[in-house]
Every structure is written in structure tokens, then in C-alpha cells.
Amino acid sequence: MHPLVPYLLGEKHPGGKRLTNVQKCIRTCDIDEVGDDTHLIFFEMLGNWSLGDYFKQESVPMSFDFLTKYLKIPVTRLAVTVFGGDGTLPADTQTGRLWHSLGLAHEQIFYCGREDNWWGPAGQTGPCGPDTEIFYDTGSPKCGPDCGPACGCGKYVEIWNNVFLEYNQEADGSLSDLKQKNIDTGMGLERVLTIINGKTNVYETELFFPVMKKLDEISGELGKTIPEKDRRILCEHTRAVTFILGDPKKISPSNTEQGYILRRLIRRMIRLLKKSGLDANYLTELSEIIINQYQNVYPELGENRSFILEQLQKEYVLFSKTLDSGLKKAVKYLSAAGNGGVLSGELAFKLYDTYGFPIEFTSELAAEYGCSVDLDDFRQKFEEHQNRSRQGAAGKFAGGLADHSEQTARLHTATHLLNGALRRVLGSGVSQRGSNITSERLRFDFSFDRKLTAEELEQVCAIVNEATAAKLNVICEEMTPEEAYRSGAVGVFSEKYDNMVKVYTIPGYSREICGGPHAKNTGELGSFRILKEEASSAGVRRIRAVIKE
Ligand code: ATP
Ligand code: MG
Secondary structure, three states, X not given: OHHHHHHHOOOOOOOOOEEEEEEEEEOHHHHHHEOEOOOOOXXXXXXXXXXXXXXXXXXXXXXXXXXXXXOOOOHHHEEEEEEOOOOOOOXXXXXXXXXXXXXXXXXXXXXEXXXXXXXXXXXXXXXXXXXXXXXXXXXXXXXXXXXXOOOOOOOEEEEEEEXXXXXXXXXXXXXXXXXXXXXXXXXXXXXXXXXXXXXXXXXXXXXXXHHHHHHHHHHXXXXXXXXXXXXXXXXXXXXXXXXXXXXXXXXXXXXXXXXXXXXXXXXXXXXXXXXXXXXXXXXXXXXXXXXXXXXXXXXXXXXXXXXXXXXXXXXXXXXXXXXXXXXHHHHHHHHHHXXXXXXXXXXXXXXXXXXXXXXXXXXXXHHHOOOEEOHHHHHHXXXXXXXXXXXXHHHHOOOOOOOOXXXXXXXXXXXXXXXXXXXXXXXXXXXXXXXXXXXXXXXXXXXXXXXXXXXXXXXXXXHHHHHHHOOOEOEEEEEOHHHHHHOOOEOOOOOOOOOOEEEEEEOOOEEEEOOOOOOOEHHHOOEEEEXXXXXXXXXXXXXXXXXXX
């Protein structure tokens, strides 16, 4: 939603006032749900927006028409929730009445609180409002007298969310009316397809069928069967990891941030295959099915085919080295703990540190032995370890990162100019992946998947030197992260920002969220020279550069 915020606030969108799209979504928070009938980590969300154009009275009937006339879902199978009001705001009876007038019985309309029928803002402040959620009633009996869409028993499956963005949340939490009223809806493609195909779970749709079939072939040949839940998880994760690896951002398995999520998913797959007595080397074959199936719609999968397969193979080789011995150790610990026992944080950390077992992976394994893991203890061990390595690193870079001398401030400013120049020459797909500055040189890592040509390097240098020759003031402003994004500032994608951030602007060349310190004027920088351009890791390039007076 971040990129849309300015348009929800009234700025003109080049695509007009009515937009639709299909978005790739990753919801890692749903990982424990995967294996049920409807929750995926990766799914496609169909969206439509009104930017100050149609509102509730048009949006609700349009949704109704689409579901009942185009998709032919019987009205009796629908149920909706509507905002029931809270201490400050009244119930959204207008929407309730709209649904009723369209043919939904009162028993199909449920009023719920803020926790169920409110969306946003996307950050601390910004557009937000009540919503109405549309559910498919599977027809299974109510789990109890209070059973309704908000209950998680599975009788009702949420298929579409219709958000009425009419308020702006201020920094103090209060709401004011937005200049224009907007609509934002999201519909889960896999869930809707399941329903219109008359199936009971997403894995029975054509979207998953080819991978499911392959899994059955692989296990069938060896006379094995994969438990149903594992089969679903394998199938889901195949698609999720293929899409994550296929993204132009070029994320690869690692121990931090998105790379860690990816690693967790792949390692879980490797173990589930092994658990059923199958060779985890099938990972790449499974992934290829998804690439072939989706590449016409998502060309990045085809374009990144070799990257996807290489990364999977690499992670397989890496994890295979420690998986067996780690499993042996884990089984020993868990057997000693016994049914109902607790695995200490210390041992869980050992499995993580020595054998590369993600903590969630150890928890899952422990559960199979009727054990649990002392997660608080694990977290403590993990943090102790991190502090130790941080202290080590700080020692190593003393005089480097820790040195806020004028020269490092200048190199810092040069890094922003370099980032801006790279984006201008190579395209705005380039994003920062790392930066390290000593008083002698800067080192900058960024996403890009090939060696830069001599001409490109020259162009980049020329842009930076043009900016230094222009003697531009470096402007620093403080604002909220939302305001920063809205104003076009770039930031490190994975960084968690505070309430207020500093935005450094070098007019015409760079606008970045950054903590500083920086030179006051680009004239202080002197001439900029690139020493080296090389690969840093898969899909990431590294530049070393200096400035000389
Ligand atoms: P649920 O309560 O079922 O988890 P949600 O409230 O998290 O759904 P929204 O955040 O409103 O869902 O997302 C919009 C739509 O995206 C939902 O109506 C649903 O169709 C789809 N959706 C949400 N989460 C998933 C998921 N994990 N897998 C597949 N589709 C999903
Ligand atoms: Mg959810």
C-alpha cells in the first residue's frame, strides 16, 4: 500500500481514478497455517481501487455482482462482516443495509469490532478506515452457537476484503476525514478458484496440481507415501521459494531478514522430503514445474531460472552436510528430554549454530517428539552470541565505521551520490545491499546481476563528479518514514525505522533516509574515483571507491 498513499491523499495517479492489479503476496506470518485448506505463504491477490471515485454505495453492489453474476457463487453461500462501531465511531449500518438490499439475509450479515473490520494505516499515520469482508460459507455445520465468519473453525473462508479508506490517522492516533474517499479491495485468487472449481482446498486447483502430481510420482516410484499435510507444505513451499528466488530483488538464502525466511522454507522442504524417504535433490525438479507453469505471466521466473535452480541446489548441498548429523544430535537430545519434556535454549542454539537448524525447524521437530523448546532461553543465547560477534566486529572496524571524522562524512555523502548515479545509469531496480566506510575508502554493495561495462562505470563516475563540481548543499530534514517514502526518498528496504527519520537530499542527485553524518556541501568531496567493481554474492555487485582532494 505504501506506493499508493500519495494518491489516496489526492495526488493524481497516471493510471486514472480506477485501478486494478494482481499482486504477488508473501505472508510469512501464516506459516503455521500452511497445510490447511486455505492459507498459503505465497498467494496472488487481486485488487481494485477507487481513488476518490466510486465509494461504498457503488463498491458493495459491484462486488456482489462480480461474485454472484460473473463467478456464479450462490447468494446463500455468502456471508459478510461489517464494522460494528467502537467507542468513537458508529457502526457502519449503511454497508449492512446495502448488503441486505442486495439479497443477503440478516443471518448472513455479521457486525464485528475494530479487530476484524478495520484496516490501516500502513504505518503510524495515514489513510485507514472500516472494511467489509466477504466470506464463502463452506456449508459445514456451525462449530457452536456463536460461530460466524470471525471464528476460525473453517466453516467460513474469507475471499474478499473491501476497505473504505475515508479517514486519515494522525500521529496522536486521532482520525480526520480524508480529502477524498477511496476504496481498496483485495481478493485471494487461489481461494476463489477453489470455490468456483467446486473443490474443498486450494491444492486441488490447477494451480497446484502439477507439483502435487510430481510429488506423487516421486513417492510412488519408491513405494512411499508422503503424509497429506507434508505433501501440501511441500507443494506450497515449492511455489513460495520459487517466487521469492525469482524476484528481481535477488534474495538468496542467508541468516538474516528475507534471506532467512527463504532458508527456513527450503530447509523445511529438505527435511520433509527426507522424512518421507525421498531424495531432497528433487527440489530443483519441483521448482522447475512452477517456473514453467508461471513464466508466461511472471517472466522474471524464466529470466531468473538458473539463479533459482542454482540457489536451491546450493542450499541443498550446504544443508545436506549437516542435516543428518544434526538430526542425530537432535533426536538424542529430544529422546533424553522425553515426551512432554523441554529442550533447553542452549541445545536449541547448538543445533542452530553448529548444524544450521532454524529455530522454527527445531520446534517443529521437537513437537514430533512431544517436546517443546525453551524459546526465551534460546533467544537469550542467541542475543548473547550476537553481542559477542558485534563487539568483535566493532573492534575490527575501529577507526572505520566508528570513526565519524570529516573524511568518513565526505565518503558517506559520496556513497549517496554513487547510489543515485547507479540508479540513474542502471535503472531504479538497483537497491543498496550494504555499505562499509573507512577513513580511506567507501565500499558499496547493490543489487544487480551482471558486471558493469567500462562505459557504465565512467558514466557513474561522471555523474558523481558533476555533483561535486556543482558545490551543492546537502540538506537534512526530519520526518516520519511515511512522509519520507512519499517524498521519494530511498531507504534500505529491510531497515526498521524509528518514528522520525532523517532524510538527506542532494538536489537533483539523491534523496535518502539515513542517520548521517554527511558533508555540508558536495564541494568538500574532491574528485571521485572507482577502484574496483566486482561480484559480492549472487545478484549483488560491490564497488570500492575513493575521493581525493
Ligand atoms: P484470513 O483471516 O483467512 O487469514 P485475512 O484477514 O488475513 O484472511 P486479508 O488481509 O483481508 O485476509 O487479505 C485479503 C484477501 O487475501 C483475503 O480475503 C483472502 O482471500 C486472501 N488471503 C489472505 N491471506 C491469505 C493466505 N495466507 N493464503 C491465501 N489467501 C489469503
Ligand atoms: Mg490472515
